[in-house]
Amino acid sequence: MHPRRDHYAVDVRLGVLDIGSNTVHLLVADAHPGGRPLAQTSEKSVLRLMRYLEDDGRISDEGVKAIIDAVHRAREVAEKEGVDELLATATSAVREAANGTDVILQIEAALGQPLQVLGGEQEARFTFLAVRRWFGWSAGQILLFDIGGGSLEIAGGSEELPDLAESVPLGAGRMTIGFLPDDPPGDRQVDRLRAHAASALAPLAERFASLPRPDHVVGSSKTIRSLARLAGHPLEGWAGNDRMVLRRDALGSWIPVLARIPAQARQELPGITADRTFQITAGAVVLHEAMAALEVDELEVSPWALREGVLLRYIEDLGW
Numbered sequence: 001m002h003p004r005r006d007h008y009a010v011d012v013r014l015g016v017l018d019i020g021s022n023t024v025h026l027l028v029a030d031a032h033p034g035g036r037p038l039a040q041t042s043e044k045s046v047l048r049l050m051r052y053l054e055d056d057g058r059i060s061d062e063g064v065k066a067i068i069d070a071v072h073r074a075r076e077v078a079e080k081e082g083v084d085e086l087l088a089t090a091t092s093a094v095r096e097a098a099n100g101t102d103v104i105l106q107i108e109a110a111l112g113q114p115l116q117v118l119g120g121e122q123e124a125r126f127t128f129l130a131v132r133r134w135f136g137w138s139a140g141q142i143l144l145f146d147i148g149g150g151s152l153e154i155a156g157g158s159e160e161l162p163d164l165a166e167s168v169p170l171g172a173g174r175m176t177i178g179f180l181p182d183d184p185p186g187d188r189q190v191d192r193l194r195a196h197a198a199s200a201l202a203p204l205a206e207r208f209a210s211l212p213r214p215d216h217v218v219g220s221s222k223t224i225r226s227l228a229r230l231a232g233h234p235l236e237g238w239a240g241n242d243r244m245v246l247r248r249d250a251l252g253s254w255i256p257v258l259a260r261i262p263a264q265a266r267q268e269l270p271g272i273t274a275d276r277t278f279q280i281t282a283g284a285v286v287l288h289e290a291m292a293a294l295e296v297d298e299l300e301v302s303p304w305a306l307r308e309g310v311l312l313r314y315i316e317d318l319g320w
Contacts (some may be wrong), residue, residue: 021149120167229271
């Protein structure tokens, strides 16, 4: 990357590279002391890494090549955009793979720098920080849901960092491979996934019950934003559609529809992009069960999530 600029006394251009279960996503943003980071460029390569997992839990050679190719493209974009510092992270799919250590070394070689491998609780904490900053201190007690390709993160608290943060392996990609293998999956497979998710969430729900009732329930991640565009509605009194609300009953009414139409047809639905068609049904089921387990009737959608949280934490570490 480019040399650092005068101890960051002026604007600095930062890149956050998120190597996730579904995508390799680069966010480039300009930051300056006391100001909000301003996104400039977003570059994404769709991977769906779960399809590259072999029976022994290894990422296949084809999958590793796909990751490395995407990392090379992201690094080229970062160079072209004049990024001063590139913050590279990897989440559950790489972290948990049987050959994860070797894959991480190959990614670091492609980047020419270290890779920060985030644990599930770290993911939840970074994302909670971003949501807190987006909604502000006046939001009070926040309960957060974030669905990735490999895991579901839930966090709650009233401060900048959550009082409780947990991760469970209920990601939309992982659940599609494990429970909804057919296209379309149909009601029976959806019911199996419902039961599995409810069982996995029950002990977690008991722990979150010890927290005060939230003033705001928030959902982040592309999966939740897509579901909100499909089944949600704009926040009352808010101009435009960038503040969405998703009700559990509205989400539930769409699940049988999603389960009975093939993936190719789902991208014709509002808000469902081509890279989400295969795993959106599983994402809907997991979110619905999570909302039910924690007795949530509706949530607001945050446009900020993990990448913004990594960016904000790094800016704080600069001492601005």
